[in-house]
Amino acid sequence: MSDRLNPNLEPMVFSGLYTVSKKMISFMEKAARVARTNASILVRGESGSGKELVARFIHEQSKRENKTFSAINCAALSRELMASELFGHRKGAFTGASHDRTGLLQLTDGGTLFLDEIAEMPLDIQAGLLRVLQDQCFTPLGSSEVIHTDIRLISATHESIRRRVSEGEFREDLMYRVRVVPLYLPPLIERDRDIEMLCWHFIDEFNSENDRRVHRISEDAYDALLQYRWPGNVRELRNVIEYAHAIGEGNKIEIADLPPELRGEAPPDEREETVEVLERERILEQLRMHNGHKQKVADALGISRATLWRKMKTLGI
Numbered sequence: 001m002s003d004r005l006n007p008n009l010e011p012m013v014f015s016g017l018y019t020v021s022k023k024m025i026s027f028m029e030k031a032a033r034v035a036r037t038n039a040s041i042l043v044r045g046e047s048g049s050g051k052e053l054v055a056r057f058i059h060e061q062s063k064r065e066n067k068t069f070s071a072i073n074c075a076a077l078s079r080e081l082m083a084s085e086l087f088g089h090r091k092g093a094f095t096g097a098s099h100d101r102t103g104l105l106q107l108t109d110g111g112t113l114f115l116d117e118i119a120e121m122p123l124d125i126q127a128g129l130l131r132v133l134q135d136q137c138f139t140p141l142g143s144s145e146v147i148h149t150d151i152r153l154i155s156a157t158h159e160s161i162r163r164r165v166s167e168g169e170f171r172e173d174l175m176y177r178v179r180v181v182p183l184y185l186p187p188l189i190e191r192d193r194d195i196e197m198l199c200w201h202f203i204d205e206f207n208s209e210n211d212r213r214v215h216r217i218s219e220d221a222y223d224a225l226l227q228y229r230w231p232g233n234v235r236e237l238r239n240v241i242e243y244a245h246a247i248g249e250g251n252k253i254e255i256a257d258l259p260p261e262l263r264g265e266a267p268p269d270e271r272e273e274t275v276e277v278l279e280r281e282r283i284l285e286q287l288r289m290h291n292g293h294k295q296k297v298a299d300a301l302g303i304s305r306a307t308l309w310r311k312m313k314t315l316g317i
């Protein structure tokens with residue numbers, strides 16, 4: 001079998017997002033067009049597909065480029081922490097509030113706020129966000145002061161917000177406010193030649209960070225990389241290349257350097273991994289039982305929603 005060398009595909013770069021795919025380039029051109037307006041944008045895309053990079057690109061292409069860009073992940077924070085991050089609080093507003101804190105809505109005045117996984121935002125915080133979008137004002141926790149703020153909202157979700165509305169978990173009026181311009185970010189698998197280009201892009205990155213110099217990939221490893229579905233998209237691809245770069249030797253990536261899922265095998269039955277596999281199955285089972293409703297799953301497992309989110313990330317769910 002012959003080895004594969006870098007085909008030197010010349011990517012276009014949009015605020016750190018690399019692509020050679022026509023579909024992606026026209027997606028980014030559309031993003032650049034809507035960047036010039038103040039319209040709220042909702043980016044829908046799979047996990048790890050670059051939604052935050054798209055949001056940064058839109059900010060950098062907008063009139064607000066010299067103002068603040070703030071990002072917050074609604075699924076990774078507890079309700080209390082998210083409320084205080086966004087709205088800020090006055091000293092004594094709740095147990096542990098030992099000093100005043102300025103919220104992101106105020107710190108981002110004039111700039112762009114990126115709300116990742118907005119579908120996970122609790123209903124009471126949604127009410128506060130709606131007020132910001134309608135009246136450009138909000139009230140910090142424990143305060144009666146009304147603060148004015150001018151933010152441009154970009155949100156992202158991997159699931160349908162309309163479905164969350166029908167489940168009674170998302171306000172319909174807010175949905176219309178956040179998805180004035182919906183953008184559908186294609187998954188990595190639909191981006192022509194991006195898997196190939198990004199493999200070499202990340203190999204270059206790890207070549208310059210480490211002592212090892214990789215210049216070739218064996219044919220069977222190459223096929224495995226190109227045929228894999230990549231559910232975790234670019235983040236997963238980068239992790240796989242980092243793993244292969246770290247685990248292998250010499251100047252070639254071999255099939256044995258790729259993680260088991262790329263070789264079509266189940267993960268090895270080692271003790272620590274068995275614990276992870278069991279935990280993964282337990283979470284997946286609860287997700288099925290509760291139709292993907294994360295709060296209910298977290299309650300059933302006796303953990304917080306934020307912990308559930310972290311576990312899902314590390315277990316690749």
Ligand SMILES: Nc1ncnc2c1ncn2[C@@H]1O[C@H](COP(=O)(O)OP(=O)(O)OP(=O)(O)O)[C@@H](O)[C@H]1O
Nearest residue numbers: 016017018046047048049050051052053116234235
């Ligand atoms: N096209 C790309 N070129 C280079 N790096 C990329 C690209 N797309 C994503 N990445 C990298 O992959 C990682 C995930 O990207 P990002 O956080 O933007 O994805 P996301 O869709 O917001 O993820 P999540 O669903 O977890 O919120 C980041 O480290 C980012 O820099």
